[in-house]
Amino acid sequence: MEQQLARYYELKEAQKKIEEELNDLRQKLLAEYADSGGAEAGAYKLTIHYQERREYYDERVYNALPDPSLWRLMSRADAGKIASLLKLNVIHDGILEGTYELKKIPVLRVQKR
Template sequence: MVDKTVRRYYQQKQKQKEIEQELTELRGEIMTYFTEQGVNELEIGSHKVKIVVQERKEYDDTKLYEALPDPELWRLLSKPDASKITSLIKLNVISEEKLKDTFSTKTVKLLQVDKK
């Protein structure tokens, strides 16, 4: 029983890797097409395809630690987590001004494909 389950698990993980690889390739083709066409949204057949651009903050540990000298605050973060830091800013525990030089902004493009 366990042998069969382990074998099946391994097979499914292999399929997952293959599917993820194919999705990466297909995503690349779609992103290239959109870039070449200079568009962010199209209706293709029965699908609506959209590129969503997001900016994500990537914090520098050293600069963040210098900006947050209070060990209690640093302990709350333990590792720079953008969502936790955003929450602390929204709760006015720390100010955004204090953190202005502690991160770089990374632009991320997400691909959304929906059925009409």
């Protein structure tokens, strides 16, 4: 049991270091190549595209909902829960107008040719 716990701890520490390094590299690549949309170097190709993500405002969503009991289902403006309510046709997109801000999130993709 102790060996498993020790190995788990080691792997989690390694994961933290890898995630930090990935984040640093991501920031550097975005800073250098975001305007051009990507780059190629040797056997590797970098592409950068943007994904739109909605960030909802709690108070605005609460005020926009037709039934206050719907808010109890969410308890806060959770994008996943709101998407589910939209998909189930419990609410429609029109009532959410002005309750969110669209953010463009850069997505990096590195491929080996």
